[in-house]
Amino acid sequence: MYHYLDDRKFESSMRNLAGEIMQSLCHRLKDEYDIGAGFQLVGSGGRNLILQNADEPVDLDYNLEIRRCEDFRDCRGIKERVRNAFNEALNEYGIGDCQDSTSCLTSPRIQFRKGNRTEFSIDVCITMRNKAGHRLIHEKTGITICDQYYWNIVRNSEExxxxxxxxxxxxxxxxxxxxxxxxxxxxxxxxxxxxxxxxxxxxxxxxxxxxxxxxxxxxxxxxxxxxxxxxxxxxxxxxxxxxxx
Structure with missing residues (x-):
């Protein structure tokens, strides 16, 4: 059963590391791809509502808001550039490459060497500036060249x-x-x-x-x-x- 995570020191360390990685991601997007972006810890993580099932891993959800890019319609290009920059940021901290799912990019599980050994991961959803609830979706078909990329509205997320x-x-x-x-x-x-x-x-x-x-x-x-x-x-x-x- 789920319970609220009550280790404030661990939560702080987890947020700090994730924030540094997200900051590195944004810098790389700007320097390497001329993409302006910002990030925000959202959902339960952003509201101090982090839950854990027994001693299983926990996750932090981030929105990566694309504020400036050459073409917002190039969804495949945006996703690939973000994925590459995220991998570079993760590798900077000795963490492996992310996993590309339908609606987000997920880091490998991370574990601190000292203190609380709970594993955690970072989920990054790509959103569009001034379009509340719009997330970039990667619909996989099993054949990479046929995959679909598009902006989609998250149900019931208005306001x-x-x-x-x-x-x-x-x-x-x-x-x-x-x-x-x-x-x-x-x-x-x-x-x-x-x-x-x-x-x-x-x-x-x-x-x-x-x-x-x-x-x-x-x-x-x-x-x-x-x-x-x-x-x-x-x-x-x-x-x-x-x-x-």
Whole structure:
């Protein structure tokens, strides 16, 4: 079963190393490919909601936001340049090459020599500037030359971080933590709900997807409680609350 990671020293060391690697990745993209990019720790990792199943490895999810490049339509070229630069950054720290999956690039498992020996990995999703929820997808066909690359919108991710901030402002962060843990363990047991037709209930359902579900669930629950008192809209509900970016 999942539990919250409670080793703050380990979390700090993990974030610091991952941040250095991501910084190196961005520098290499700029120097070698003239691609302007920035990065952000997102989802559960960015909200101090890192979960661990027993003593299994954990992961950190980063968005690599492409801010400037020659052609945003060249999805294959962007993915390959980022993959090459990420591998170079990883190799700089003595870590092997990344794995290229459908929606992200994943580092090999990393383990510190001293202290907490929990293994962890870095997941990098490529996003487009000013296009919230847009991720670069690599749809594999089994024949490399026939693979498809395109920008895709993550389901139910609209205004995600704004909603999370709004939940926190309402003093319901503990409820979000409980909901996220319940969802992760629900999918682990194979009893999570399907979010679209034909979708499998996988035990290794991505943490970011579970985080989206938890935020939307809690946000909607709060709105249902507020609605009888006021029929205000989402824009009206968030007025008066400072969105922390």
């Amino acid at each position: 995600l971080e704004e909603k999370a901030d709004w939940i926190k402002e309402h003093g319901r962060w503990a409820q979000l933590r409980e909901e996220y843990l319940k969802i992760k363990n629900g999918y682990l047991r194979g009893c999570g709900r399907l979010t679209c037709p034909g979708e499998n209930m996988l035990m290794n359902r991505p943490s970011f997807v579970c985080y989206i579900e938890a935020v939307n669930n809690v946000y909607n629950q709060i709105r249902q409680q507020i609605r009888p008192q006021s029929a205000c809209s989402w824009q009206q509900l968030q007025s008066g609350y400072r969105i922390m970016l």
